[in-house]
Amino acid sequence: MIRLLLRVLGQQYASPLRRAVALMVAAAVLEGISYALVLPVLRGLLGPTPDSAWPWIAVFAGTVVAYAVLRYVADLTGFRVGAALLRGTYRRLGDHLTALPIGWFTPSRVGEVSVLAGRGVLQAMSAVAHLLGPLISATLTPATVAVVITFVDWRIGVAAIVAAPLIGAVHVWTERSTAAGDTERIAREQEATARVVEFLHAQPVLRAGDRNAERFEILDRSLRDLETASRRTTLRTIPGAIALTTIVQTAFVCTMVLAVHVALSGDLRVPDVLAVLLLATLGADPLLSLNEIGGRIRGARTVLIGIDDVLETRPLPVAPCPRTPVRHDLELNAVTLRAGGRTIIDDLSLTVPDGHRLALVGPSGAGKSTILKLLARFSDVDGGAVHIGGTDLRDIDPVTLMAQFSIVFQDVYLFDGTIEQNIHLARPDATHAEVRAAATAAQLDDVIERLPDGWSTVVGEGGAFLSGGERQRVSIARALLKNAPVVLLDEVTSALDPLSDAAVHHGIDRLCNGRTVVMAAHRVHSVRDADQIAFIDHGHVVEQGTHAELMLLNGRYAEYWAMSDPIDV
Structure with a gap:
């Protein structure tokens, strides 16, 4: 996604984009660390000297405040970078379109560019402002939690970490299985939009000839095709959503069972058991949102690919040493x-x-x-x-x-x-x-x-x-x-x-x-x-x-x- 963005926009946006990503990564890790501080707090509160928990509570509160500030700065930076990317996309797309040969602008291409330059660009750039942060948090925060659990008990940590490659495999599989469906749905959506505009513009002629029913059937057929394509796309995402939920929930249950087993064997204290269960719950919840975020990211990527295809269209070549005609035959x-x-x-x-x-x-x-x-x-x-x-x-x-x-x-x-x-x-x-x-x-x-x-x-x-x-x-x-x-x-x-x-x-x-x-x-x-x-x-x-x-x-x-x-x- 980041590489595609930079290919579309150019390397001049690399520094602010990477800075925004770095802030989001830091915020996600700090969120995981704030969760990890629950462990010493519980150890202090449930230990022989509850007063010893106060320093850890102070550290926990300070970490939460620092996370809130860093999250605010990261989100604000993401919004600003998203706005800058939006302006940059429109500027680069506009400059490139003015350089393309006029013969390139066929009716179908004009419709395609209209969709890309309107809702498409907004959808793609909103991914940076609204989706990049949640995506990073949904992956790095659980990863940080899994690392912390490993320090509590390596067996429980390994059980939690084993789910990571499975979740990655499901994500890749879902993307591949829905790619063709996304392309078909976008094509059907463009066709349906064109038919709606055609139907509205043709109303005087259609009414004069009493042909509304006939033309409405053409519009209705395009809308049915769009509905069919959308249904296929939705059905293709269901297996991935079910698989993701199953893996996350299975890993969560295995972590809890293993924690109870280790505790009953006397290798884990009660505060640690409670901390592990709480951390497992906090780590599993963001993972369940990956499917929704991934779907929106795929939509943004599809738009970026369309913009990239337009930008890859070469303008007419310009002579290195242009000449100026002196006659006009x-x-x-x-x-x-x-x-x-x-x-x-x-x-x-x-x-x-x-x-x-x-x-x-x-x-x-x-x-x-x-x-x-x-x-x-x-x-x-x-x-x-x-x-x-x-x-x-x-x-x-x-x-x-x-x-x-x-x-x-x-x-x-x-x-x-x-x-x-x-x-x-x-x-x-x-x-x-x-x-x-x-x-x-x-x-x-x-x-x-x-x-x-x-x-x-x-x-x-x-x-x-x-x-x-x-x-x-x-x-x-x-x-x-x-x-x-x-x-x-x-x-x-x-x-x-x-x-x-x-x-x-x-x-x-x-x-x-x-x-x-x-x-x-x-x-x-x-x-x-x-x-x-x-x-x-x-x-x-x-x-x-x-x-x-x-x-x-x-x-x-x-x-x-x-x-x-x-x-x-």
């Missing part, structure tokens, strides 16, 4: 990309001269959006190379590379702030006037006038209080404010009404003016004026040319054009 040279065991882009080559516009057209799933992501280096290619200004993207510093692009996607995410704050994200050093000018160029003035508080209106999480077209205009305003030399547009008008479509296209025209542009589109009317059009299918360039040239070919593009909605023509 784009080239994909024999590019190949594979994912999920299949080839998505296959030996594809395209060229976009500086200041020209390339439109990507083709059916859904053809690879258009993937091409845009490769141009922005959301992931690295498996074959070939992508260049900007003649420079391989892999030879450009990531910050310098992203400064070359303004990207407008179909799905726009806005933060829960004002429109001005959301636009400002593109260039934090922009002046108020520059932000307003970008908003005007993106046709946002009429939107702002309709909002109840104008520029100060909060748009809600994800831009929930704005329509799709309004969110697109905010996204275009961001891109205008950034003023990057290359623009990537991904299906930005495919789901807009005609009025919003016209407003967004006006903003796009302003955005694209004088820049190198690559756009993916469904509506062919939006690509008719492009300098070059490439028809993409199954990761290949099927046809390429101007609109007029492709229409003369009477091939796939002409067929696509003929099937377009009249509004597109």
